Each structure stands twice: as structure tokens, then as C-alpha cells.
Amino acid sequence: MSVIKRFFFYAVSLISLGMLSGGAALIITLLVDIFTDRGATSVGRGQFNAETFSMGLALAVIGGVLWAFFWRYIQKHTANDIEEQGSAIRAWYLNLVLFFALSTFISAAVEFLAGLVNGFNEYDYIADWVGRLIIAAAVWYYHHRVQAKEGQPSSAAKTLRRWYLYIFSVWGLAYLSIGLVQLIYRAVVWLPIWGDTTRVVSGIELGFAAGFGITGAFVWWLHWFRLAKGDIQSTLRQVYLYLFAILGSVIAGLTALVTTIYQLLRYALGGAPGATPVYFQFLGWTIPLLLVAATIWLYHRQVARDEAALMPSVRSSARRVYSYLMSLAGLGGLVAGIIVLIGLLLRLLIAALSTSAVAGTGGGFWQSFLSLAIALLAVGAPMWYYYWGRVNKMVAAGGIEERRALTRRFYLYFLLAAGVVAAATGLSAIIYQLLSSILQGNFGVTFLRESIWGWQCLLVALPFLFYHWSVLRADQKLGAEVTVTQKKAVTLLTTPENTALLYEKIEAKFGHKPRLLRYQPASGETIPLLTDAEVEKIIAGIETAAGGRLLLVVNGKGWQVFPYEER
């Protein structure tokens, strides 16, 4: 099939499948509504039913006929044709259908479960939920079976499948976490320990918490434990593990910890005068969130470690990414703490300089400021100090190769960019307020008061900018950014054990990741593990070999380097 023809067939199939699904869902909705006699469609019932039925039938019949024709044609031309099965357009079609079907299923399932826990009141549109649930599940299951039967015969199909899998792994995990924390919070608030003012917990709040939890657990289990099982070579899996699961849970846990310390400090410093037991209800969500975040963090960190152990070539980079991410999270808390602290000190200075009367303060204005600053500093500073210290140890042990690591370069340049933007924003705000106050003739405390935010940005950005710039300069002086002039593309043909010994050294030395081929030993051939001295000799051999493309073979007869060209 030509690309245009393929696009046409899949586009029409997608649209007609949408019509068929929408129409079928309308008919099921109507049938459930009539069968359960819940009265949700009782307004103008006869006319409503007739119109719904007509619309549903029209969509289902026209969409169904079109879809059956186009889909049958596609399936007929795809059967036993690996190229067709692996086409990017087919992969897009299948994954889009799976995405929309499962998204619809999730939203309907959450609403249905919320209604179920709440006891289905008269305003709940159960029929609509049931209709969407049945159709979304059927569409998802059919296309899932089609995809499972074919597998992913092309890299485009593999990549799109991974996007689908990890999007729903994140989605499911997020819903599960939200549901669990909400459920525990509602239960804690419901306890008769909060004095006279007991907050009423509604069935619908509890229902949505249960809906999020159950749906999230199912979606996460299905995608993470079943469908993405063993997919350890995937880059998107690393994004899921490190960026969403590990960094996400750390940020959620830190938020809960900072909130707990902040609220307790605020109370201890007298910032919550007249606080009743209800004040402490925040513990009902911060403690569960801490526990849930810690569980997610521990589990995914272990998974990341286990998977890195199976791939020696990425073991050190996994450890590096983890350390820099943790360092970044700690730095975020520390910077936020200093921003609040400087804001507090500037406001205290303005209060001392100002002749305006303070009519009053309430809710512990100064104590709240101070408590938040201390809470953020108490959490962010030790975390940054620990993980940044770990990074520095890695650099001390790894030398120039560690300083050259992409993660480190990205981390330092990201902080440099953030620092420059924050400093420039702060300086702009200060100059704007300065000019404005001079032109309006009210320079003085008013200028200082109006430019507090600018000062906060500038005063926090400058030292961190300077520090990270000096780290970057030190790296540059040691040659971390010296371009590797002798770039060689190396293809490596050997055993996995020898690949592990050579992979990183070749990449660091010649600026390219080697292409890997697995050597199949002849019967009775044994391939010894390379010694450090042999590895050094091989690196030197590649360096001196002529040509930019080299095939390195390490087998039972020793090692050889062959120059080659692509045909």
C-alpha cells in the first residue's frame, strides 16, 4: 500500500470507528436507562428516547458499515505482510485507538465507582457510564488483541507502543496514589476526634477517592506489571522510572514533609492563634502522602537498580541520573527556602523603615513566613548537601570521564540557564520599579516594597549562578568540554561480558556509542574475559587504526580491528 493510500484507509477507519463507538454507546445508554428506569432521561421521555435511538442507530449503522469495509480491507492487505504490520501509520492508528478507548474507560470507571460508593442518587447518569464503559472496553480489547497478535515488527511500532504503555503506567500510578491519599484523608477527617467542628465527609468525595484508587490500581497493574514487563532496553522506561516515578514521588514526599513541618512550626511559634483540633487535619493527608510517596520511591529505585544490574553498560549512568535528580530536588527546596527567607527579611526591613502604621496582622503573618522558610531549608538543604556530596565523590572517582557525562553537562547548564533567567527577571523588575518610583516621585520605602519580588529573585539567583558557573569553569579547565577530535564509529562484535568492559571506554574515547553485535561462538570455542591491559591495548589499536568506521571483533582467537565502509 502506498503511504497516501494507507493514510486514507486508516484515517477513514479511525473516524468511522468513532462514529460506530459513539452510536453504540448511545444505544446501550438508552437500553440501560430504560431497563433500570432511573428516570435520568424522563424529561420529555418519549421524544428524547426516540431522538437518542435514531441518532445512535444512524451513527452505529453508518459508522459500522464504513469501519467494517475499510478495516476488513486493511486487515486483508496486512495479513502476513510484516512491512504493512510495522508501518508507522498503522502503529499510530492502533495506539491512538487504544489511547482514546482507555481514556474513556478510565473516566467512566471513576465516575461509575464514585456513584456506586455514593449509592447512585437520582441525578447520577449511570446509563451513560455503563454505555461508555462497555464500548470503551470492547474497542480497547479488540485492538489490544490485534496488536498483541502482530507484535511490534518495526522500530516505529515499538516506540509508539512504549509511549502508550508508559503514559498509562504514569496515569495509573498517579490515580492510585491520589485515590489512596484521598481515601485515608477522608477516613481521618471522619474520625470523631476533631472536637465540636467535625467536617462532614460526603459519599461522593469518598466515592471519587475509591474510584481513583481502584481504576488507577487496575490501569497501573495492567500496563506496568503485565504489558511493559521485561522492556528494560527502553529509553521511555527510564523516563518513566527516573523522571515520573522517582523524581515525582520525591517531590510529592518533600511537599508533604515541608507542609507538616511548616504547619507544626507555625503552631509552635504562635502563628495559629485560637487553633482548634481541626487545625491538625492536615496530618490526615501529609502522613499518607509521605508513606505513599516513600513506597513508590523505594519500589522504583529498587527496580531501577535491578534493571541497571542486568545492563552493565548503563549501570553507572543510572546511578548518575539518580544522584543528579535527587540533588536537583533538594536544590529546589533550598532555593525556595532562601526565597521565602529573603522575602521575610526584606519585609521586616521595610516595616522598620516605614512610617505607615500597621493596622493589624492576623493568622500569624510573620510566623507563617518564618515557619515556611525554616521548613523548606530544613528539608532542602540536607538533601542537596547529601546528594551533591555524592555527585562530587563520583566526580572525584571518575575523573574527566565523569565530568564529561551528558547528565552532568545538562544539570550544570540547566541551572546556569535558570540562574541567568531568574537574575535577569529580578533585575528587570527592580529597574522597572526604580524608574517608575523616580518618575512618580515616591522613591524610598515604596520602591523597596514594590520591588521585593525582584530582590528575592536576584539575591537568590546570583550566588547559585556564581557557584554553578565556577563548577562549570572548573570542569571546562580540566577538559570536560574539549571536543574529541578523533571520532570513530565502532561496531563491536563480541560476548556480552566483553561488551560490558569495552562499551563505556569506547564511547568516552571516540565520542560515539559503539554499535553492538553479539558474537555466536563456534562449537567448542571459548572466549576469555578481557583483562584491563588488553582493554587498553584494544583502545590504542582502534585509535591507531585507519578509517572512521571500524569493526572490532573479540573472539576465541583474540581481537582484530577491520576498517569498513557502508554500502
Place this chain on the structure above:
Amino acid sequence: MKSPNRWLLIFGVVIGALALTAVALVLTLNQDSPLLPVDTPAGVVQRFILALKENDYETAESYLSAALIARQGSTPWKDYYPSNYDPPAWQATLGETIYKNQTAIVPVTLDTFHSGSPLANSVYSRSIAFTLVTENGVWKIDQPDYFWGFFY
């Protein structure tokens, strides 16, 4: 000591010193001004705000003009402050009073603290102009009409 580590130590010492200064200042200083004379517009506005803070709506209403009460009814805004309502921390600062004909305008800057956005600006500032008129020689608040959400 290597250069970046030396800077790290200096940062740590400076941040520690700033934090200790902040703790000392917050714990020792009383930021609220003493009560201003009740026969001044600023004194009336200050007492009105303090009455709201204490949920003393009867006293708060006593600082309002008859015209304002007639316009809005009898303190309907008090319903917006339930007993267990925990407003954000706030500070109200009075500006210079401006006298104009038989009225006085007291500008009030209301800063409310929000802990949820530490990487952004934690303080939300609003300017509210209180207009006062004299009734039987006593300053009364005539504007603004509505006070619900005052401490948000």
C-alpha cells in the same frame, strides 16, 4: 579547601546567619502599631479591621456609616467568616490619609501570605481605599461596600 567548596561554606554560613536573624526578629518584635486615636479616619479603619480579625461583627458594624448599612443590609458579610474558617496569614498597612471636602480616604495595603507557592511570590498584595464620612462628628466608613473575602 577547593574553590567551589569554599563558596559552599560561605553560602551556608550566610544563610544560617540570615535564618537566625529572621528567627530573632520575628520572635522579639511586635509589628502591630499601637491603636491610633479613634477620632481619626485611620484610627476608625484600624479598629474596624481589628474587629473583623476578632470576628466581632457588632463592633465592626459600629464603624460603618448609616448609608453603607442601608445599602448592604445589616452585616451580611459576616456569614462569610464561619467560626472554623482559617484565613491565610495577613497584614494590613495604613497609608497616608487624604482629606477631600467632607470625606477622608484611607488607603490600606492588605498583604496575604500563601504557603503553597514558595518558588513564586508568597505574598499577594491588594490596595483597598476606605472612604469615610462624618456622622454627628464621628468618622464612619462609607466605602467599600463589601468586605467578604477581605482576608483571602
